[in-house]
Structures are given as structure tokens and as C-alpha cells.
Amino acid sequence: MEANIANSLGFxxxxxxxxxxxxxxxxxxxxxxxxxxxxxRPAMRLGKYNATNDMMEKLVMYxxxxxxxxxxxxxxxxxxxxxxxxxxxxxxxxxxxxSTTSFNDDFASPYFQRAAEGYWSKTLExxxxxxxxxxxxxxxxLHKLHERAExxxxxxxxxxxxxxxxxxxxxxxEEDLGFL
Numbered sequence: 001m002e003a004n005i006a007n008s009l010g011f012x013x014x015x016x017x018x019x020x021x022x023x024x025x026x027x028x029x030x031x032x033x034x035x036x037x038x039x040x041r042p043a044m045r046l047g048k049y050n051a052t053n054d055m056m057e058k059l060v061m062y063x064x065x066x067x068x069x070x071x072x073x074x075x076x077x078x079x080x081x082x083x084x085x086x087x088x089x090x091x092x093x094x095x096x097x098x099s100t101t102s103f104n105d106d107f108a109s110p111y112f113q114r115a116a117e118g119y120w121s122k123t124l125e126x127x128x129x130x131x132x133x134x135x136x137x138x139x140x141x142l143h144k145l146h147e148r149a150e151x152x153x154x155x156x157x158x159x160x161x162x163x164x165x166x167x168x169x170x171x172x173x174e175e176d177l178g179f180l
Contacts, residue, residue, distance in 0.1 A: 018064050021082035021128075026057055028127035029086055029095075059089035059169060066145040076138060083128040084138035088146070090119045091139075091172050097121040119178050136179045147171050 006013055030053060063085040067073040073081060090096075097118055120132040 016078050018067075018078040018082040018085065021079045022057075022060055022064070022085070025082055025086045025124070025128055026053070026060065028124050029056070029090060031123065055169075056089050056093060056095070059092055060085045063088055063142050063146065066149055067142060070141070070145060072141055073138075079128065080130060080135070080138055083124075083130045084135045084142055086124070086128075087119055087132070087135050087139050088142050088172075088177075091177055092146075092169050095119065132178065139177060140174070140179075143172070143174060143177060 003013075060082075064081065067081055067085070097120070118132065120135070125131050
């Protein structure tokens, strides 16, 4: 009834959801320097919409839909939730930013190289307004949802996204999320 009254008075009520931010953040993710994809995956081609980009979008939408089932996400800013979903999708697909830090031979171990490469870039930080440390809590919450999506009592989201393949993506280990 309130909506009918508002409509009859000519009010245009709306609110911002994470979906309003997703496409901009995905475009920033794709354009944020030449992304390197983990060893056995082809590199993303900038300016072209390919299967990698399609799966990235499906994963982000899957994570956002999972977040609708948990009360903890209600008070979270929609832009932060969208950014966390993009971060976790990049993690899940193994999309890393190339290292800009040069190491001498003493520090050329894989540990130091991996620490220098990350899932979040300066471009993403600029366009989302969040650095990776601001996203730590929402990313970890989304990760927990992703871990238990198949066995959760509300499995409809998992079943729906299983058809597109997003729900079947392997869950990343918590240690591999990039937060030391």
C-alpha cells in the first residue's frame, strides 16, 4: 500500500544494490594492467569478452546471490560487497596482478614472488574505493558461504548456478585468499 501511495504521488523510490556496481568493477578488473592468470590458464585479452570474463561474471553473481542468504551482509555497503565478490572471483579463478616489485637473487624464492603478486590492483583500488585489507572481512565471509553452499540448508542458489558452472568451481583454501 505504501508503494502505491508513493507511486500515485509521483515519487521514484529506489535503493542501490551490489548489482549496480558489478559491471564497473568487472571492467576495472579486466582493464587493471595485463592480468596474469595462473600457469595453466590463458591470459585475459583486454577489450574482448571471452569465456574467462563470462565465468568471472557468473562467479561474482553467484557470490552476490549467496550473500542474500546471510544476515551479516545486510548492514554492509553494497559497493563493498560487490568489490569483495570480484576479489573472491579473481581468487577462485587464479587471476593475479603481475608483480611490480623487483627482487634481487637473495629474495627470489616463490614465497616472496607470490607475496608481491596479488589479486587486487591499484586500478581496482581506485575504481572500487577499497584496498584489499578493507575487503578482508567480507571476502572471508563470502568464502565461508562458498565453502558450505552445497551443504547449506538453502541450496537453491547452488542448484541454480550449478547449471552455468559457477557453483562447481573449486573453493579456494583460506590461506590462498591473499591475506597474510
